[in-house]
Amino acid sequence: MKKDVLIVAPFTQLPGEAGNGRFHYIAQKLDKEKLDVELVTTDFSHRKKAHRNVSTEALALADYHVTLIHEPGYKRNISVQRYFSHYIMGRNLREYLKDRKKPDVIYCAVPPPSIAKVVARYAKRNNIPFIIDIQDIWPDAYKMFFDKPIISDVLFYPVKKAANYVYATADQIVAVSQTYADRALMINKKCDEAKVVFLGTELETFDEMAIEYAVDTSDKTELWLAYVGTLSHSYDIPCVVDALSILKAKNVTNIKFVVIGDGPLRSRFEQYAADKDVWVEFTGRLDYGEMVGLLSACDIAVNPIVRSSGGSIINKHGDYAAAGLPVLNTQESPEYRALVDGWKLGFNCKNGDAIDLAEKMLVLARDETLRKRCGANNRKLAEEKFDRSTTYSQILDVIMLE
Numbered sequence: 001m002k003k004d005v006l007i008v009a010p011f012t013q014l015p016g017e018a019g020n021g022r023f024h025y026i027a028q029k030l031d032k033e034k035l036d037v038e039l040v041t042t043d044f045s046h047r048k049k050a051h052r053n054v055s056t057e058a059l060a061l062a063d064y065h066v067t068l069i070h071e072p073g074y075k076r077n078i079s080v081q082r083y084f085s086h087y088i089m090g091r092n093l094r095e096y097l098k099d100r101k102k103p104d105v106i107y108c109a110v111p112p113p114s115i116a117k118v119v120a121r122y123a124k125r126n127n128i129p130f131i132i133d134i135q136d137i138w139p140d141a142y143k144m145f146f147d148k149p150i151i152s153d154v155l156f157y158p159v160k161k162a163a164n165y166v167y168a169t170a171d172q173i174v175a176v177s178q179t180y181a182d183r184a185l186m187i188n189k190k191c192d193e194a195k196v197v198f199l200g201t202e203l204e205t206f207d208e209m210a211i212e213y214a215v216d217t218s219d220k221t222e223l224w225l226a227y228v229g230t231l232s233h234s235y236d237i238p239c240v241v242d243a244l245s246i247l248k249a250k251n252v253t254n255i256k257f258v259v260i261g262d263g264p265l266r267s268r269f270e271q272y273a274a275d276k277d278v279w280v281e282f283t284g285r286l287d288y289g290e291m292v293g294l295l296s297a298c299d300i301a302v303n304p305i306v307r308s309s310g311g312s313i314i315n316k317h318g319d320y321a322a323a324g325l326p327v328l329n330t331q332e333s334p335e336y337r338a339l340v341d342g343w344k345l346g347f348n349c350k351n352g353d354a355i356d357l358a359e360k361m362l363v364l365a366r367d368e369t370l371r372k373r374c375g376a377n378n379r380k381l382a383e384e385k386f387d388r389s390t391t392y393s394q395i396l397d398v399i400m401l402e
Helices: 023-034 056-060 080-099 113-125 140-144 153-154 159-171 178-185 203-212 235-251 264-274 288-296 318-323 334-342 354-366 368-386 393-401
Strands: 004-008 036-042 065-069 105-110 130-134 171-177 223-228 254-259 280-282 300-303 327-329 346-348
Touching: 004 023, 004 113, 004 334, 004 354, 023 036, 023 393, 036 080, 056 280, 065 178, 065 318, 080 113, 080 254, 080 334, 105 113, 105 159, 113 130, 113 159, 130 159, 130 178, 153 393, 159 346, 171 178, 171 393, 178 334, 203 334, 203 368, 223 235, 223 288, 235 254, 235 318, 235 354, 254 288, 288 318, 300 354, 327 334, 334 346, 354 368
Parallel strands: 004 036, 004 105, 036 065, 105 130, 130 171, 223 254, 223 300, 254 280, 300 327, 327 346
Antiparallel strands: none
């Protein structure tokens, strides 16, 4: 009889949706190992802030079974409406699990903790091996938006309590960074270690897309500075714009900032760039293949994270590394800064300091040999640490051996 694997991942991408979904990839690989796989997710798209419109034909492309659980949805990431939406999904998921045949193993994404807690309780009550995959740490990540002594601790206590329950209940821990893994290991008394598997990308697919969606650069004389990701409060796009403005005042005008992505602050960032009169192109959100083609045509990647962000190894680094780009980083995460320094990927910059960013941007802009050397180091890092075709075998082993 096939092993029955239940994957619960509310924020995953599905077949037919844009993105580079970790859990879709895991489900596909497990199915090829002849396991009986079900991916349970929500009918609401966190990325689009709208209910999913995934066709039956698109879902049929999946080799595994997909179950959509209803939740009301929300408009803002930090809101009471979101708390309520996750609560309703958790309640609906609890009802679904009551009628489902007990799986042999559960693989559950964290966050959101409230939904993962429902799964953790179900696994504990039914003595089912429970593996968690930590993508972010809540409520730590929320405190960058609302960090008031005592008040925020009280407000976020239910989230912290739920997260700690999930961490403590896990029989195995997987995480996208060591920072996140260490947070869970502080609580969990059953696991001596965790598997750290970066989000990454599949290099063979990335390289094929880089050719298929290649951008014509025959007339390109300027340098392209790339950012890929959400345009929200976590990302210090204005600092990059200020750095370009500083360089423009020094008659350095051959750098174009290519911003690939969308988000709630896009219009604000566009206006800021217009006011500073610097060369910025906002592409909006692109399909993954189009993003790969454009990113591969760029010369430098920038990771501008605001000081209060609680993140660690950025998810988009797998794509920066696959594209072989040198990196300018402002993020304060010790784990990510150590990666940049240790692998000689580019420069760590002072957080929020446009002058320091401009100086180091100019060094890379003027030194093609240095750019190529740092880019080659990043590509080597991709091959060793970020290539899903090899690194995800650790995840598959954890699931299959339970």
